[in-house]
Amino acid sequence: MGCLNRVHPPSEIVTGWIVIVLTAVAMAIANLITVFSVEYLVTLKFYIVQLAVDTRGVVNGIFVLMALMAFWATLGASLVQLLAPDAGGSGSAENKGWLNGFDTARFFSVRTLVVRFVAVIIFNTTGYPCGREGPTVTQGSGLAFLFCRCISSKHKGAKEYLDMRSGAPGAVRMGCIVGGACGMAMIFDSPLGGILYMFEEVGPALWPVELTFKAFVGCVICTSISYALLAMAHTSIRQFVIFEMWYGPSVKDYSYRDVPGFLVLSLFCGLLAPLHTMLCLRVAALRKRCHGETRLRTCQPWAKIADATLFAMFCALITGFTSWISRCFPSEAHNLSGEKLSSVQFDCPAQHFNPVASLLLTTPDGAVKLLFNRDNFVMTGRASAIAFLTYFTMNVAFTGVPVPTGNFTGTMVIGGMAGRVMGCCLSECFPSMDFASNGIYAMIGAAAMLSSFKQMSVACVLFISGAANNVDLIPPLMLAVSISLFTSRWTACTRPWDEEQVILKKVPYLPAEFCKELAHFSTLDLMDELPREAVSLKALAEVKDVEAALKSCEAPFLPLLEEGRCVSLLPRPDLEKLLRKRPSNDGAVEELMDVRRCAEPSGLQILEGTSPASLYPLFAQAHVQAACVVTASGLFCGIISRAGLAAKTTAIELEAQEKGFRSNHEDSDTDCDSDSEMARQ
Template sequence: ATGTEALPPRWGRVRARAWAGASRAMWHSMSGSDDHGPLPPHSRKDKRLGSWPRRPSFLRQPLWQSSSRKSFLLGPQTHRLPFRVMWGITVATAFSMAIINFITIIAIEYSVRWKFWMMDRAIRGSGVVPGIIMLTVISMFYSLIGVCLIMFVAPSCGGSGLPENKCYLNGSNLPGFYTKRTLRVRVATTILANAAGFPVGREGPTVVIGSNVAYLISQYMAQPYVSEWINVSQEGVSRSALLVDEERFEHATRIACAVGGACGMAMIFNAPFGGILYMFEEINAFAWPLELTFRVFVSTMFCALVSYGMLNACGTDIEEFVIFAFVQQNKNWHWTDIPWFILTAAMLGAITSLHTRGMLAFASIRQNMATKLKRFQPGAKIVETLLYCAVCALASAIVSLSATCVEEGGSGLQYVLFNCEDGHYNPIASLLVNTSHSSVKLLFSGNNGGEIGFAASVLAFVTYYVLNVGLTGLPVPGGAFTATMLLGGLFGRAVGSVARAWGLSTTVSGVYAVVGSAAMLCGFKQMTLAVVLIVVECVNDLTLAPVVMLSVSVSMAVNWNINKRGHDEEQIERKDLPFLEGEAPPTLDNLLAISCCDHLPAEAMLPPQAPEPKVRKALDIAGKGTMFFPIVDPETHVCMGIIKRSYLEDACTAQSGKALKRDLSRAFAADPFAVQDHANLSTVSTIMKNAANTMPLYRLMDPTPFIVLEDMPAPRLYYLFAKAGERFAIVVSRECKFRGIITRLGLIRTARHGPI
């Protein structure tokens, strides 16, 4: 195909008008021929278009026949990978996550059992105080290993990772976040953090682990299908380049990462449907690809089956590692409980808001302290983490001493004896010294309605609340998902105990714990459907669905009047991570497209063919923050395409005859706006050096970018990035002259902080 009839749909009338103003002399010199191809089909009806100049010969190549450049025609929301490849990624991700989850729960289980065995041995032999010291020392030992791995090997693993994971699924690139190193460290430190007794769960890191596994598998299986050697030969010079279509690759990896995240959430609570809805709300419905629904459905089902099989093979069963028990329990509720459920949900809606604000305040305080003590890092952070681990262990143990020993119930759950005799257990120690996962299971039980009473629930709630809020900002990999469920369950159980004591309710306190957990969790995450389904699957009782939905509705109504965003969204804002909301913010209402353009020095505008020194100068002057360079006709000032920084860097490296070595970051970049491209994804593999050192940039550019007028309202172009998934757009004047580039990161800056 030659001529303008081969223009892709995205070229559009604006692009055609732009070419109308270009210099014919330049095109003649490049093509060496006067043949510009036939007229466009529609020009037969419109004689005014008969004088259009044709596309230059170097742009007549039918780009959509090149598999590595299909995104020029298809757009960013399509991968077009073979059927077997995507399903291979899906199954491999599900199977890998089942194995990793199995290893994680076994490691946590036996690490905690050994810690309790050593504590019990010290208590039996020397008394309670040596037992508490033993508990503290072992917890600090686990914590020391974990924090050293984070600070010296993978700093990005310090935290749940959910805000960063949410940003990647939203369409932003986070270089160095999904690597083999971060995967290994995150798995190991998640085990150590839970074994150490920090007030955290493992759901956040497990979701990120699932996305990390899926990303690595996709990189191995999908990259060969989005790569192709491109002929960039000139007369008398044989040259070639390996091009990776990163837009198609990224779309495929985001689908895979969503599958991995859903598997992670499903494995934590044995809630396949809850995992599906969690990722649906995490990604946002407007960015949910149609094919993802069935892939997530199959992957979560596959994970559940593999987990059951592995647990049965090792002589145990799934009930040891999920929240609900398989035995039938009395969880009936009555209409007289409805006012108490509403009261519990309303109070927890306000408490959740305070909980979120407290966590953010502690994070800011620790960030300021880290800045002041920068010269003592990372030692200061390691010492602070160890001291806080000791505080958690000592506080939990000391508070547990005030509890009265209770005879073990008939539910067969994991109790902590602590200072009690055989056949009895310490209710507060079972809630605080134990892992949060086991504590929630104990709260949800319907067979010990009066065993964990009002005093124990309130004391455990206050202690865990303070410890959980104070943990924020420390390099500890853990999620607050289970922690907020535990807090809500404690508060709900306390309300249930009061109602039973006053004779106003006959429902077991475990039902109130379920209602409280759902109310607290939905306010923290600001999710509804996923929370309801996960909690209902946790208790294995669909009859509780109506009251759980009621509590979620009331809690969300109260929470939205206090907090505009959930905890993860607040963390994204605080860390200044690249994220686009589904709707344009009010800050863009009075802005035009030209106000959203990135700062671009004149040296960054390159001609179609440029000498190597000019390209290197453009890279140096523009700086690392400039990720896209316009290819501009120097005579007509018409933008002919866009080329990525990574393409230019690799081309210059190959031009000099050096082997390509990409900088593999050991940690997630401190400033996500400073780097955009994946550090481990090479784009231009080899370009053979020629005598003139002239680089044919037009062979590597994207010749069909989206184009917007400079006076277009900013909210209208916002959806091009937020919903269509574009990473950049060209801004032109009414005369089709190049005015600037709007990038995704630049638009995020403008939406948050106003025009630069």
């Protein structure tokens, strides 16, 4: 079997490893700058607000909070909308399409990368109910892409190895995956968790065997450099990652009495996550419709900047009010081995803290630390319910605001708060029974909510058990994740959040699983649209004919026919490049072009009667970019391209979504046939 192993020349191997190392080092430095900047700015915000509350009263303190959040939101939104609009949003959908083998590389420009990096710091300081996971993963992919592009431009021999258009997971996309894994590893201090997250994100079809080792080495390098830099700064990694202060074996984790509560909490989160996704999608559609109206369309990008500013003020108002009506508690040590959990005094007297303000006014990372804490963070059931309803409302209403933020940690906060409510209710309803601490219930709720929202399993368990620093929590976490995933998939109200975003944004993406609606189509229905001008090119074609063929359609491949049979495929980018750089003769541009210079062998041929279910894996899992559809006698019928198949799949899914149709709940074959007929039209 050794002959089947793919062997690269030494120069290509070195080039690939250079990309991995550069990406890991850059992500470590970028993460360090981000966490230090966010910590400093959030501390400054707390200090100013607390000073206003102490000197001017709570109402004035809330107004100061609104002014600060409005300032940061306006600054960040202006930076994004005026300099790099593509940096708005987490970039997860576009990154998912890129890792799936499609060319969405325009989102990885240097300007977009820099603006997203700065804006993430600003918006995490602002106080939005969101995290930085999605933008961090996209940032890692962007760094790897830019390094690959730089190397390929300097070393001509690496161009083929670093082909940006290749659908297969080559050096570019493997580097991008490693960059995303490094980002998640830094946020949770879990290298294995980062690797498993990216594995579940891209799927086994796009995960070659060699990538596992490369991702492992990349995460080790990134983590080691981060530890070294933090040691030089005389601080610890635990101050900047999501963790729970473990108190050793003397503190009880859970017992058999907690299992019913874990089950109920997992069922609740399994139902809540699809509802949360559905509400977020409706809010996003409403916000998009509002910005698309005639009045606001003429005011862009100022309307989007105003949207971000007004929502920041809304968040400040609602968090300030709910914190005001909450109960204060005496301050506790919050200290273990020199590491602190931040608590907010707000309107409380000296030596007291406000638990709701501590959760809502800090970053999502800080909120998760407090929720997971077992002993030092005191919070009643009423305060937990207030915080849960407030944060859930803000998180849903935030959807669609064009800023670079992610929903990963925000979803963990929602699940953690739900777990706190469950733990408090059990303790208050059954005071004689010895239940686990509310922090354990928060971990169970966070795992159940996150797994159902992202449709992930192993990565969620590894992240949260690593945050708890206790492997004894893996069994209940696995139980919670299993029940939550089963419940959410059984209800089938929505797809996972990332897939919904891909469909809504019409990002080219081809799922590994066969789309059931495609079964109602024939092979001829899946072919790219090729007008007469696009199929009439000759080997020596006139320039005007080539230009007419390119203008007539957007197909990624054009055929080169001889006697009705396809002899070669002409990639559109190569044909456009050849058209731009056609040779000149005595100063005059030639009128004839030899298009065979950019031709590729026709390769795979599919009979016109082949079922879509049989040909789909060729494109989704074998990374075939294009195939010719021919008759039984070999005559050319058309071309099915991977990009065209992805566009048709997305269009069908989007139409089904708009009509409230779900493939998992087909009412009848008649309904499916009518939907398919409308999609064909």
